[in-house]
Amino acid sequence: MSLDETFSAEHRVAQEALPWMANATLDTGEEERLRAHLRGCARCRDELALLQAVRAAGPGPGSGPAPGCDPDRAWARMQQRLDQPQSAPMPGILARWRARIAANDRSWLRGAVALQCCLIAVLAALLVRPDRGQDADMAYRGLGASAPVQTGIVVVFRPDTPERELRRIVRASGARLAGGPTAADAWLLDGGDTAAVLARLRAEPAVELAEPLGAGARP
Amino acid sequence: MDQQANERSDGEADLVGRIAAGDRHAFETLYRSYFSRLTRFLHRMTRNAATIEEIVDDTMLVVWQRAATFDGSCKLSTWVFAIAYRKACKALHGLDEPLDAFPDTWEGAEDEQPEWRFEQQRLGHALDAALAALPLEQRAAFQLTFYHDMSYAEIADIMECPVNTIKTRLFHARRRLALQLGRQLEGRI
Numbered sequence: 001m002s003l004d005e006t007f008s009a010e011h012r013v014a015q016e017a018l019p020w021m022a023n024a025t026l027d028t029g030e031e032e033r034l035r036a037h038l039r040g041c042a043r044c045r046d047e048l049a050l051l052q053a054v055r056a057a058g059p060g061p062g063s064g065p066a067p068g069c070d071p072d073r074a075w076a077r078m079q080q081r082l083d084q085p086q087s088a089p090m091p092g093i094l095a096r097w098r099a100r101i102a103a104n105d106r107s108w109l110r111g112a113v114a115l116q117c118c119l120i121a122v123l124a125a126l127l128v129r130p131d132r133g134q135d136a137d138m139a140y141r142g143l144g145a146s147a148p149v150q151t152g153i154v155v156v157f158r159p160d161t162p163e164r165e166l167r168r169i170v171r172a173s174g175a176r177l178a179g180g181p182t183a184a185d186a187w188l189l190d191g192g193d194t195a196a197v198l199a200r201l202r203a204e205p206a207v208e209l210a211e212p213l214g215a216g217a218r219p
Numbered sequence: 220m221d222q223q224a225n226e227r228s229d230g231e232a233d234l235v236g237r238i239a240a241g242d243r244h245a246f247e248t249l250y251r252s253y254f255s256r257l258t259r260f261l262h263r264m265t266r267n268a269a270t271i272e273e274i275v276d277d278t279m280l281v282v283w284q285r286a287a288t289f290d291g292s293c294k295l296s297t298w299v300f301a302i303a304y305r306k307a308c309k310a311l312h313g314l315d316e317p318l319d320a321f322p323d324t325w326e327g328a329e330d331e332q333p334e335w336r337f338e339q340q341r342l343g344h345a346l347d348a349a350l351a352a353l354p355l356e357q358r359a360a361f362q363l364t365f366y367h368d369m370s371y372a373e374i375a376d377i378m379e380c381p382v383n384t385i386k387t388r389l390f391h392a393r394r395r396l397a398l399q400l401g402r403q404l405e406g407r408i
Contacts, residue, residue: 016386019393025370054396055365057342059259066258068268069275071251078250078276082243082283 010037014044022051152178152190155201156209159185165206173200188213231295239286250279256296256367257303263350263362264307274310278303293376296369301377304359311355342400349399357392360385 014037020026021034038045065071153175157166170177170189175197180187186209189197194212201210237245254275261271281302289298350358359378363369375382 016390019364019389020371023364023368025368025373050397051365051393053342054346057346058362058366063255063259065255066262066268066271069254069258069262069271071254074254074272074275075247075250077272078279081276081280082246 011041011044014038014041015047018044018048018051021048022055152188152213153194153197153201154209154211154213155187155189155207156185157187158206158208161206169201169204169206172204173197232291235286235289235295238283239289246279246283249282253279253296253299257299260300260303260359260362260367261307263358264311264355270310274303274306277306277310281306294373296367297373297376300363300367300369300373301379304377308355345400346396349396352399353392353395357388357395360388361392361396364389 014034017026017030017034021031026034038048155170157169161169166187170187173189174192175189176191178188178190182188189201191197198210198212201207231249234245234249238249257275257278258271261274265271278299282299289295350361353361356378360374363374363377364371369377371382371385374385378385
């Protein structure tokens with residue numbers, strides 16, 4: 001920091017402190033620093049002289065009351081206020097609520113009843129609301145009940161059916177191969193419209209057996 | 220000066236203690252000792268004497284009711300003026316009273332030269348008019364400094380703001396007053 005900058009910072013601090021130099025309320029350290037600055041700064045000395053003149057031109061701390069104000073009249077009025085019964089101090093928020101609840105305050109009861117009505121309405125709406133979008137898997141099931149059997153079709157082809165023909169028949173049926181062959185050389189198909197798939201499969205000479213599986217199956 | 224201030228402070232602390240105990244005579248003593256200072260302070264905010272007295276009464280009623288809560292962490296004057304300032308801001312909020320001419324209240328020292336007294340009187344009148352044009356916060360900071368001899372720390376407590384804000388307010392107030400007073404200040408420095 002250059003000397004100019006140091007002086008400038010000092011000058012700004014001094015300028016801000018001058019009013020309290022004029023009313024003599026600076027502490028000893030501040031006053032000494034300011035006096036040191038004043039010795040070398042004519043501008044601050046002029047400003048201080050001006051502030052002292054301004055201070056002297058106003059009513060000092062020992063002056064009387066403001067024009068039109070009378071302490072006797074005001075005190076007489078004050079005494080009347082002191083004689084009036086003082087209103088009880090405002091209780092805290094918890095105390096106020098406790099008092100309201102204990103007193104069965106009407107506005108509080110009205111609020112509570114309204115809240116209850118709203119709650120009942122919401123519960124009723126939930127009861128009549130259809131299970132839209134609810135997954136079938138989420139439907140109620142007894143603890144002893146097993147998981148629902150997946151619908152499908154069991155197919156048994158003639159033993160001499162070539163693999164290529166087998167693939168054609170499955171593709172043409174509209175279903176897809178889901179499992180097999182089992183120990184009885186049966187294949188499991190799923191997908192597509194069960195009835196239509198069954199009809200197509202049964203129409204194939206290479207199909208010995210085609211039967212639906214699952215809960216909804218009807219032979 | 221420090222000793223005088225300490226004695227005054229002890230005396231005031233004793234008064235507050237008695238007021239807290241419900242001593243109405245002690246309260247009257249405090250009321251009367253603050254009446255002049257408070258009315259002069261409030262006079263810069265409103266020229267209506269009835270309003271000023273009402274604000275003083277509101278302020279001192281708080282002192283009466285809450286004397287027991289004064290813990291001596293600041294000067295009593297700081298506490299009382301802080302209450303008065305808040306009451307005044309609340310009472311005068313939105314009130315824009317015109318500046319009326321008011322009688323000369325300045326009383327200079329008897330032994331001063333007549334010319335000097337006349338000049339001071341003239342400057343006092345000009346200052347009153349110029350002060351009235353300042354924003355309320357700048358005006359309050361100015362008069363607490365120059366006419367109530369309070370330190371910047373006390374004023375910051377009263378106005379509930381940082382010390383630097385007080386310094387800035389006063390700095391701006393001085394600049395504006397210097398601009399407005401202009402010629403009245405010539406020849407004084």
